[in-house]
Amino acid sequence: MPEPSPLRQAPRNAGRRSAGRRNAGRRDAGRLFIGLMSGTSMDGVDGVLMRLSSQGRPQTLAGVALPMPDALRAELLALNTAGHDELERAARAANALARLYAQAVQRLLADTRLSASDVSAVGAHGQTVRHRPEQGYTVQLNAPALLAELAGIDVVADFRSRDVAAGGQGAPLVPPFHAAMFGCDTPRAVLNLGGIANLTLLAPGQAPRGLDTGPANVLLDAWCQRHTGQAYDADGRWAASGRVDAALLQTLIASEPWLRLPPPKSTGRDLFNPAWLDARLAGWRHKQPADVQATLQRFTAQTVADALDAALPQAAEVLVCGGGARNAGLMRDLADVLRRPARATDEEGVSAQWMEALAFAWLAQMHVDGQKAGVPEVTGARGPRVLGALYPA
Known part of the structure; x- marks a missing residue:
């Protein structure tokens, strides 16, 4: 038989930060997390709102797909290679992406008639524009502090870098x-x-x-x-x-x-x-x-x-x-x-379209609960690590 799922192993009272305390009285009913993903294709942003509990599979409550604006997609594609004034352009693109992420969060909340205070955390992967683990770095453009400010929800981001710091590939994460x-x-x-x-x-x-x-x-x-x-x-x-x-x-x-x-x-x-x-x-x-x-x-x-x-x-x-x-x-x-x-x-029973966004909602939950979601057998890191960094609302 397979080893017990990490989802089922998450301790009920492991939350140590504001995201972990939110909805603490409703752990048996499950906590709400949002996952956001804009992948290598850069065609849009997928967002899901899911209920995670210590028993059974996550429940998807809502999903949204927002198209990537043409200008932002063109800039993100251009930033995959060296170019003029990269630092400022990257910062501006990261802010634009965070605002698009915030729109996805707002749509999910509106569609489910929930408020920001109902959600424990948002997992936002960001947009990969450089991935050079053999050189010890990986870059996902994102502005998680801005996203936390706009959404009013704790944000977990930067999932790859801790695994890379431990000698791993930082991917795949799912x-x-x-x-x-x-x-x-x-x-x-x-x-x-x-x-x-x-x-x-x-x-x-x-x-x-x-x-x-x-x-x-x-x-x-x-x-x-x-x-x-x-x-x-x-x-x-x-x-x-x-x-x-x-x-x-x-x-x-x-x-x-x-x-x-x-x-x-x-x-x-x-x-x-x-x-x-x-x-x-x-x-x-x-x-x-x-x-x-x-x-x-x-x-x-x-x-x-x-x-x-x-x-x-x-x-x-x-x-x-x-x-x-x-x-x-x-x-x-x-x-x-x-x-x-x-x-x-x-x-x-798990949507092919929403899979990666669901994974980042789950990874956000793992971070909030202090669980090590990095898997050395996948990435080659020196050991399992807690992935991501928290940006409080």
Whole structure:
């Protein structure tokens, strides 16, 4: 049997700060937390309001998706690489993102007719613009003090840096949450398809493991926008109009040494970006854009399958979440190469769309309760750590 879920282990009276004291009289009924996520795709902000208790699964009370304003998205994308006046531009972008986060919080409260005082804490991941754990740092743009001021709720943020300080990758962060949600007596994997793809590996009686596997939507979206003007390839329809080029697929896989690194490992736009793709397409200028899209879609699926076969070959099934779970074409490619059932986490009662936002609400609760949500088996850190920093309301 799996080890007891960290969610069920949270002590009832462990809260030591203002967020932990809030709703202290209602612990048996569960406490309310908000999770906010803007991922590598940078297409918007997802927010969820959830009830967490010491018994059973979290209950999702409301969810909201706010589109990322074009100007903010363009600036966040630009800040992924070195440029003029980065410090001021980054500070301004962080403030704009915090205001967007605050709008999501206000929508969630309005939709549920709750007040800020009803919520124990907000977990806000911020927007990753640099991730260099091998150099000892990671940067998530955010203005959590401003968010706490605007929302009137304690904010937990900066989840990655403590793990990186302990020698870890700082990512992926969601495997312990996946273990709490989906651990069972059969080996299985949870696949998150955001901008980057990452796997959680769940085996009975073992701590969860996890790793990034490579790009999910980040290259697909960039290529689609360049050639069609659309932000993403809805349901993989454009990819379906092309054909997978086996030789190009092999070139993409063979040319990237990172794919052959053993876990723990993580990645992001620092590596997989349009420049990376252009360098590998230099000898393939004759290819039709739709064929490249089809091949990139298969590249995502194949790198996931390769990583899973290497790390947990006995996995009986794969539960899929993130925006890619809504891409019918990508799901078909996964079915072709995984050689095991793949289905959306919705079938297990947890929304594929809200999964990462739910995870950050849960991580906020773990911080408030002083629980160590960092998992060395995932990140390679020297030991488990309490993740995040608290910004009181």
